[in-house]
Amino acid sequence: MKARVIVSFKDEVLDPQGLTIKNALHSLGYKFIKDVRQGKVFDIEIDGISVEDARKYLQEIADKVLANPVIEKFHWEIIEK
């Protein structure tokens, strides 16, 4: 089973790296770029548990380890069963 967890800054948290990327894109002429937010992607392989359990643990792992809930939000999905 394969899962993907995406962690990104909460909307209210300033992302200086995303801002710098946006400015670079503007200087290259891509003026239509309104905003860039940088995040992290975790591709995770899971073995030996049910899909139902995997869902439960992914939520737990993302909240406890992969994201810092003070500044980050996360989204996970199972991409291959």
Place this chain on the structure above:
Amino acid sequence: MKFGVVIFPGSNCDYDTYYVLKEVLNQDTIFLWHKDHDLKGVDAIILPGGFSYGDYLRTGAIAKFSPLMREVKEFALKGGLVLGICNGFQILLEMGLLPGAMLRNKNLKFLCQFVYLRVENPDTPFTKLCKKHQVLKIPIAHFDGNYYAPPEIMEKLKRNNQIVLRYSTSKGEITEEANVNGSMENIAGIINEKGNVMGLMPHPERASEKILGSEDGQYIFKSMINSWIK
């Protein structure tokens, strides 16, 4: 007084901190290995600067799961003195022993320079030998020291006088230019509500001898010693 300096894989200010406590301030000082389970009877714990676990995932994020940190947490919750310097501060935030989080410096640069800090709260075990609004000259060396806290937490920090050190000018003025990393409210160091756990981004161990350009870092360590004796 017996100090314990915790070593994680990637700590790099552990020996500097040990040296200052042991050789400069003549305190009984030992190293504590992050995989141990024993605090060996220390009176205070220092989480030193560095790049524990290579800053992987987030600064301090992996170190909090080290076996010894369970004991450190218990020690802190019982009222033991814990000081987190730089990466140590980041670890305390990740552990939830201090509120808030660190973002990348606003200019996206690693900052390694002397800064001036204004003492906002001298009524702590870490600053009791300072006067209110005294200015300390201590260096910083970090990539992620841009302190962030959600509004309700910031309100609480202010209300409880938990903001201990703020980046200032040499004259003690709190300005935007002095706020080198972009921290909210120019925050350089905070303390927990109980008043026994403090974190700061500047490195007092790098400013505890005249030959290094400043002895102001001694105020932090000597305050701890002084408050333990009393």
